[in-house]
Amino acid sequence: MSPLREGLRAYRLISAMWIRSLMAYRLSFAMTALGNFAVTAFDFVAILLMFSQVDRLGGYSLAEIAFLYGASCTAFGLADVALGSMDRLGRRVRDGTLDTLLVRPAPVLAQVAADRFGLHRVGRLAQGTLVLAYALVVLDIDWTPLKVLMVPLMLLCGAGIFAAVFVGGAAFQFVAQDAAEVQNAFTYGGTTLLQYPPTVFAKDLVRGVTFVLPLAFVNWLPALYVLGRPYPLDLPSWVAFTPPLVAAALLALAGVVWRAGLRSYRSTGS
Amino acid sequence: MLVRAGRFRLYAAVTEGSFRRYATYRMATAAGIFTNTVFGLILAYTYLALWDERPGLGGYDQSQALTYVWLGQALLTVMALMGGGFEGELIERIRTGDIAVDLYRPADLQLWWLAADVGRAAFQLIGRGIVPMVFGALVFDLTLPPDALGWLAFLVAAVLGVVVSYAIRYLVALSAFWLMDGAGVTQVAMLAGTFFSGMLLPLNVFPGALGEFARALPWSALLQMPADVFLGERSGTALLRTYAFQIGWAAALLTVGRLLQAVATRRVVVQGG
Numbered sequence: 001m002s003p004l005r006e007g008l009r010a011y012r013l014i015s016a017m018w019i020r021s022l023m024a025y026r027l028s029f030a031m032t033a034l035g036n037f038a039v040t041a042f043d044f045v046a047i048l049l050m051f052s053q054v055d056r057l058g059g060y061s062l063a064e065i066a067f068l069y070g071a072s073c074t075a076f077g078l079a080d081v082a083l084g085s086m087d088r089l090g091r092r093v094r095d096g097t098l099d100t101l102l103v104r105p106a107p108v109l110a111q112v113a114a115d116r117f118g119l120h121r122v123g124r125l126a127q128g129t130l131v132l133a134y135a136l137v138v139l140d141i142d143w144t145p146l147k148v149l150m151v152p153l154m155l156l157c158g159a160g161i162f163a164a165v166f167v168g169g170a171a172f173q174f175v176a177q178d179a180a181e182v183q184n185a186f187t188y189g190g191t192t193l194l195q196y197p198p199t200v201f202a203k204d205l206v207r208g209v210t211f212v213l214p215l216a217f218v219n220w221l222p223a224l225y226v227l228g229r230p231y232p233l234d235l236p237s238w239v240a241f242t243p244p245l246v247a248a249a250l251l252a253l254a255g256v257v258w259r260a261g262l263r264s265y266r267s268t269g270s
Numbered sequence: 271m272l273v274r275a276g277r278f279r280l281y282a283a284v285t286e287g288s289f290r291r292y293a294t295y296r297m298a299t300a301a302g303i304f305t306n307t308v309f310g311l312i313l314a315y316t317y318l319a320l321w322d323e324r325p326g327l328g329g330y331d332q333s334q335a336l337t338y339v340w341l342g343q344a345l346l347t348v349m350a351l352m353g354g355g356f357e358g359e360l361i362e363r364i365r366t367g368d369i370a371v372d373l374y375r376p377a378d379l380q381l382w383w384l385a386a387d388v389g390r391a392a393f394q395l396i397g398r399g400i401v402p403m404v405f406g407a408l409v410f411d412l413t414l415p416p417d418a419l420g421w422l423a424f425l426v427a428a429v430l431g432v433v434v435s436y437a438i439r440y441l442v443a444l445s446a447f448w449l450m451d452g453a454g455v456t457q458v459a460m461l462a463g464t465f466f467s468g469m470l471l472p473l474n475v476f477p478g479a480l481g482e483f484a485r486a487l488p489w490s491a492l493l494q495m496p497a498d499v500f501l502g503e504r505s506g507t508a509l510l511r512t513y514a515f516q517i518g519w520a521a522a523l524l525t526v527g528r529l530l531q532a533v534a535t536r537r538v539v540v541q542g543g
Contacts, residue, residue, distance in 0.1 A: 028453070035457040042461065046470040050316075052477045054323040057316070178297035185308040193312050200319040205311070 003107060010106035014114035022119055029120060036123025043195070044069060044131055058200035063138045064227055065197065070132025071151075071219035072194035075158025076187070077125030082159075083166040085115045087180045090173035099267050109258055112170065139227075147226045153243065154226075158218035160247030164254035165190065165213075171254070171261030190215045198224075198232035206232045217246040280377060281385040288389030292397070299397045302347065306402040310343040314410060328474035334501045335472075337413045340406030341497045342469055344399035345428070348391050349435045349492040351463040353456055356387050360443040361452035373535060380527055383443075384436055391432040413501055420502065423509060427496040430516035434491040437523030438463075444527065447534040462487075468494040488519040 022029045047069065051062045060068075089112055092098040101111045141147065169183030176182070190209075198206050198220050210216040210233060217239075224231055225240035292299075314336050321332045330338065347354065360383060363369045372379060406412055415421045442459045446452040464470060466489035473484045473494045484490060495512050498504050504512050 028451070031454050032457070035454070035461075038461055039457075042465050042470060045465075049471050049476060050320055053327055053475060054320060056323060058319045176297055176301070178295060179301035181298065181301035181305045185305040189305065189308045189312060192309070196312075196316050196319070201312075201315045205315070 007107040007110040010110040011114045014106075014111060015117035018114070018117035019119050032120040033123040036120050037127050038123075040073065040124045040127045043192070044127070047195070058197045060197040060199070063135055064229075065195070066131050067135035067139060067227065068197060068219055068223055069195040070128055070130075070135050071154055071158065071223050072191050073128025074125065074132050075128075075155050075218050076162050076191040077121070077128045078155065078159035079162035079166055080187075081119070081121045081125055083113050083163055084118055084121050086113055086166045086170040087173075087183050088112075088115060089170045090177045090180045093174060093177045093265070096267060098265070108262060109167070141226060142228070150222050150226050150240070154219060154222040157222075157243035157247040161215065161218050161243070161250055162187065162190070164247070164250035165215075167251075167254040168257050171257045174261035174265050186213065190218075194219050197229075203233070210235075214246050214250065217243040277377075281381060284382060284385035285389035285392070288386040289393045290389075292390050292393040302398050303401045306343040306346065306398060307405050310340050310402050310406055311409075313339045313342070314406070328472050329503065330472065330474075330501070331413075333411050333413045334503075336406070336410045337501060338472055338497050340403050340410075340412065341500055342493060343402045343406075344395075345431075345493055345496065346469065347394040347398050348428070349431055349463075349467065350387075350391075350439065351435075351460075351467050351469050351492060353439075353460045353463070355390060355436075355439055356383050357439040357443040357452070357456065360440075361446040361456070364443070364446040365450055365452075380440060380524070380531060383440065384433070387436045387439075388432060391435075395428070415500060415502065420500075423505075424496060424500040427499040427512060427516065430513060430520060431492045431496050433520045434488050434516055434523065435463075437520055437527060438488060440527045441523065441530065444530045444534055447530075447537060463489060463492070466490065467492040468497070472497070488523060491516040491519055 044066075047062075047065060050057060055061070057065060089098070092101070092112070092115075098108075098112075101108050101115075104111065136151075165186050166183075169186060172182065173179060190213075193201070193209065194215060198216070206216070216232070221231060221235070221240045222243055225237070231237070231239065317335045317339050318332065321327055321330070321335045325332065327335070346352065360369075363372060372382075375382075407414070415424060438459065442455050443452065445455045449455065466473075466484050466487050468484075468490065473481060473490055475481075476484050485494065495504075495516060499509065499512060
């Protein structure tokens with residue numbers, strides 16, 4: 001069996017086990033999923049409150065920002081459901097329980113990713129999808145086949161980019177065991193940043209998330225193509241179609257970083 | 271008198287121990303500072319866009335609005351707005367029954383945990399509050415208190431905020447006596463904490479009745495009020511009214527906590543047989 005198929009199989013088996021255990025307490029599951037939904041919904045409520053005072057933010061209307069928000073949240077939600085448990089890695093390195101995963105005959109990445117698989121995270125995903133659906137209904141867009149194609153492509157590639165950030169962040173925790181919050185800055189911070197249009201932020205910050213950590217490819221560039229808005233930094237029009245390449249490159253890089261992190265792992269022995 | 275002095279020393283030791291305990295997590299503190307700074311930066315730009323569109327919104331000028339952002343990041347963990355204080359530990363002790371041991375100790379449960387939470391808050395203020403604030407002041411034009419008295423007034427409001435925050439979370443933790451699992455209540459408290467404290471958006475930007483409602487709730491004592499004191503929005507009698515509001519909520523919530531604790535303790539004795 002190829003390593004990839006082996007990994008996916010292990011991931012499927014372990015996550016199915018956690019889902020079964022979650023479903024033993026259905027009410028508790030429903031409550032945490034609802035809570036997850038509510039926590040993220042407040043972010044959008046904050047935007048609604050802002051728009052109770054203004055008509056535009058950074059030159060964008062509420063519907064346009066809802067589109068950016070929905071795309072960012074949905075892409076992040078997909079990655080979060082699949083890999084949201086990765087931030088537990090630091091704790092496992094600290095308390096030595098990572099050793100248990102190392103001796104099992106399954107890829108470590110798949111085991112860590114599926115560890116305590118949190119299906120309740122669909123709450124966040126549902127919230128993002130709802131806002132995206134709202135945006136698509138109220139927006140007045142001149143739909144072309146390319147624009148229609150761009151929406152699902154954007155969500156998938158965005159999820160891929162966030163997935164790479166999750167894996168890269170987890171790899172960083174092999175070195176800095178106690179620094180799960182640094183990962184939050186890039187994951188939660190990243191999705192928060194992308195909820196607002198690039199016109200809101202300083203040029204250097206936009207450059208940073210375009211060329212250094214290319215989060216701009218999650219939603220800004222493809223979404224602005226759909227909205228027919230100018231891109232930040234005067235980028236050429238074809239960049240809206242590069243998210244698949246960026247996602248693939250980032251995922252490959254994350255894989256390399258992960259392997260390097262795993263190789264550098266020294267058990268605490270406890 | 272001697273007994274009272276001894277008690278004071280005991281709680282002071284608990285506070286100090288708690289401070290030291292949080293101070294040992296150096297890497298986590300550094301990571302937290304980094305995250306607070308990143309979020310501060312993102313929020314600062316969204317606030318700039320908002321105040322660009324509506325100058326003077328909520329009675330703040332642009333500099334005050336930016337200062338509010340960085341105060342929020344500085345006070346986020348101090349006030350445990352998203353949880354993460356003592357309550358998780360207390361809930362666990364209630365769930366496992368270890369609480370029975372605590373109740374036999376010659377110390378007051380509510381005061382003990384208050385002492386511990388004050389130590390935690392003091393560390394968070396120094397460890398995670400100062401650096402993001404300094405970063406914010408270097409990058410943006412912030413409004414700082416003009417004199418030592420202004421800083422002192424803020425510090426008093428912040429301390430009172432910590433007590434109100436503690437009183438709320440103590441109630442959250444005590445609910446575990448009845449629910450056994452504190453997850454749901456903790457999550458609701460976290461939601462209310464971020465929304466009604468003004469962490470997402472200053473409460474004076476909330477429209478109409480929603481704003482008035484939010485400003486009357488205890489959570490406004492955690493961030494909105496200390497921030498307004500910091501920004502020089504409340505001085506003279508307004509400052510005294512602010513303190514009175516904070517003390518009033520602290521007293522009310524601590525009293526409810528005490529009553530619940532008494533009821534819960536009887537319940538434990540019955541359960542334990």
